[in-house]
Amino acid sequence: MFNFLKDKLKDAVDKVGEKIKKEEEPIEDTPIVKEKVKEKKEEVKKEFEKEKLHEEIEDKGFLKQIKEKVTTKKISEEKFEDLFQDLELALLENNVAVEVIDKIKSDLKNDLVDNPLSRKNIEEQIKTSLNKSISSLFGNFPDILDKINKKPFVICFVGINGSGKTTNLAKVTNYLQKNKKSCVLAAADTFRAASIEQLQIHADKLDVKLIKHTYGSDPAAVAFDAIKYAKANDIDVVLIDTSGRLHSNENLMAELKKITRVADPDLTIFVGEAITGNDAVEQAKTFNEQIGLDGIILSKQDIDEKGGAAISISYITKLPILFIGVGQELDDLEQFNKDKILQQLGLE
Ligand SMILES: Nc1nc2c(ncn2[C@@H]2O[C@H](COP(=O)(O)OP(=O)(O)OP(=O)(O)O)[C@@H](O)[C@H]2O)c(=O)[nH]1
Ligand SMILES: [Mg+2]
Structure with a gap:
């Protein structure tokens, strides 16, 4: 069951990746990519509702994927949507709930878009922002x-x-x-x-x-x-x-x-x-x-x-x-x- 979903997602990621690579103009101006992610999100949601997914999926781990997105992606401040689409898919693929993804997106947007970012330490700023956002998902858990x-x-x-x-x-x-x-x-x-x-x-x-x-x-x-x-x-x-x-x-x-x-x-x-x-x-x-x-x-x-x-x-x-x-x-x-x-x- 899971393998089916895994393959579907991989196809989607490949397709989105290809589109991004082909795109000359700034990615945030291309509604087709946004639309694609929206479609995928719905599809994944439906898939989870329809199926009882109890099998372990052999896949590149979430942690590793996020790490790659964060550490290897060079982005300018305008490319927030582009960066987030990659992140969004990685999060979706790794079972992060849609509501949580929305929260992370909104936190990152607040942090990164409204504050002009210098290209030099942009990765650090994204990491800090992600850290802050994910941190805030957890309260103080008692012993x-x-x-x-x-x-x-x-x-x-x-x-x-x-x-x-x-x-x-x-x-x-x-x-x-x-x-x-x-x-x-x-x-x-x-x-x-x-x-x-x-x-x-x-x-x-x-x-x-x-x-x-x-x-x-x-x-x-x-x-x-x-x-x-x-x-x-x-x-x-x-x-x-x-x-x-x-x-x-x-x-x-x-x-x-x-x-x-x-x-x-x-x-x-x-x-x-x-x-x-x-x-x-x-x-x-x-x-x-x-x-x-x-x-x-x-x-x-x-x-x-x-x-x-x-x-x-x-x-x-x-x-x-x-x-x-x-x-x-x-x-x-x-x-x-x-x-x-x-x-x-x-x-x-
Ligand atoms: N790897 C791993 N296996 C676990 C863990 N917790 C439980 N298991 C295994 O999962 C299986 C089911 O565990 P149980 O404790 O019997 O689960 P249960 O909820 O009491 O099951 P039912 O009473 O039948 O509903 C067993 O083989 C456990 O050894 C864990 O944290 N890690
Ligand atoms: Mg039991």
């Missing part, structure tokens, strides 16, 4: 430890199937334990085959109590029992695993609402896969609308060459990225680091 303000503190993990909820719940437990917080886990995914055993393996490894019922039982009751256990045993944090569900499945979303009503979590974390790009952003938006979220864990960042979801998700949802998942092991969890992203983009 989860600073959020823990009551006992027991209840955290619920939600998201679509296979996004990494259970694995990242275990990683967060590991992080909390390392910071002297006692934990209990709730196996509130009573639906998927082997889900309870999967969590049991993590619980054993972490040496924490797992509260579990039988498959098919009420997940809200499991969560309730785990909280009861925490209260009786002076445990700091309850971590509730839930089964994966699509936000479009009304029955399963109703079940999730019941869990959150009964458990009344202090923190509801959406776990989304970075590699799914715009899909992860859309899912987070819908889960937020339906059950209310407090933060995001972006999983599988280690296998995401593009970075679009990382750049877009917090700006679009207004939610903090609490952690990023960078592998399958317990220690493969990192705090979101804005500077690191900017560095990888070649903007610092």
